Amino acid sequence: MGLMDSQVLVALGLSLVGGLSTSIGALFVVLNQAPNLKMLGLLQGFAAGLMLSISFMDLAHNAINSIGFLKGNLWFFAGVIFFGIVANFIPEPTLAPISDSKRNKKHGDEGGKDIMKKHRRQVLFSGIITAVG
Template sequence: MDSQVLVALALSLVGGLSTSIGALFVILNHAPNLKMLGLLQGFAAGLMLSISFLDLAHNALNSIGFLKGNLWFFAGVLFFAFVVSFIPEPTVVARTDENNRQKDDDGSGKDLMRKHRRQVLFSGIITAIVTGISLHNFPEGMAVFLGSIKGLRVGLNLALAIALHNIPEGVAVALPIYFATESKWQAFKLATLSGFAEPLGVIIVAYLFPSSLDPEILEGLLGAVGGVMAFLTLHEMLPLAFDYAGQKQAVKAVFLGMAFMSASLYFLEISLPKEMSL
C-alpha cells in the first residue's frame, strides 16, 4: 500500500477514534460536562476556520486562480450541504435524572421506563449508524487523505481539528446507549466503532483518487475540502459551541483555536523537511 495512504489511514484513525474519548466522558461521569464539550467544539471550530480560509482556500486561490478556486470551494460547500440534508448530525442530549428513574415503583411505571429505554436505545443505535457507518464521516476521511497527499502538514492539522470535533460526536452516540442499557462497554464499543467510518473513507477515496493527481486538480480538491470544513464549522460546530459553552466563551475558544492553528502551521512549516511540507 502506498506510504501516503498509510499516513492518511493513521491520521484518520486518530481522528476517528477520538469518538472513544467522547464515550469516556459519558461512562466516567453521570452526565458529561457540556460546557467543556462546548469549549472543545469552539476550539475545534477555530482550527477548522483557520485551515479552511487561511490555508486550503488561500492556496487554491493562489495556485489555480480566483475563479477556479472559488468554484471548487463552493462545490465543496454544496456537496457537504447535500450530505447533511440527508444525514443529520447527532446532538448531545441530557440524561434523564437518576431519581426520576426510581420514583415510580409500580408495574406501569416500570413498563413505561422499559419502553422509554427501548426508544432511547433505538435512537442511540440509529445515531451510531448515522454517524459512523453512513456517509456523514466519509468527507472527513476524504479531507485527511487529500491533505496527506498535499503534505504531512495539511493532513496532520486536518486530523487534529477533526479529532477534536469528533469528541462530542462520541458523546452523542454513547450517551443514549449507556442510559438505555446501563452498559459502559456497549456505549464505549458503539461510539468507538462509529469512528471507523473515517479510515474507511480514506480507503475508498484512495481507490478513487490516485496519489499522483494532477497538481491543479489536487489544489481544486483541497479547495473543495476547505468548503466542506467551512460548512461543517458554521453549520454544526459553532451552534453547538454556543449552546453548550455560551456565546462569549465559545467565541474566545474559536479565536484561541485559530491562533493555535496559525502557530502550528508556522512551526510545522519551519520544522518539517521540504519534501514533507507545502
C-alpha cells in the same frame, strides 16, 4: 437578563469563535500559493479527529446512560467494525500523476500544474464540507 438568555449568549459566542477559527484556517489554505499537501492532510486529519472525539464523548455518555454500559460499547464497536469494512471498499487517493507520454511531451510541465490545481480544489472542497458539516 435571565438564565436562559445567558446560556443562549454563551452558545452563540462559542459558535462564533468556532466559525471564526474555521474561517481563519480556510483563509490560510486559500491564500497559500504552494500548499504542502502532507501538512494540509495532517492538519485536516487532526481537526476531523478532534471533532469526532468531541462528538463521541458527548454522545457516548448519553448512550451509556440510556441503554447501559454493555450495549453502548457493543454498538460502538459494531459501528467501528462496520466503517472499517466500508473503508476497505473505498480506494485510497493517490497524488502520483498518471503519465501520458504524448501529453507531457506537448505541454511540458503544465500537466503537473493541472494536477496541483485539481488537488488544491479537492482539499479546499473537503475543507468546506468539513466546516459546513
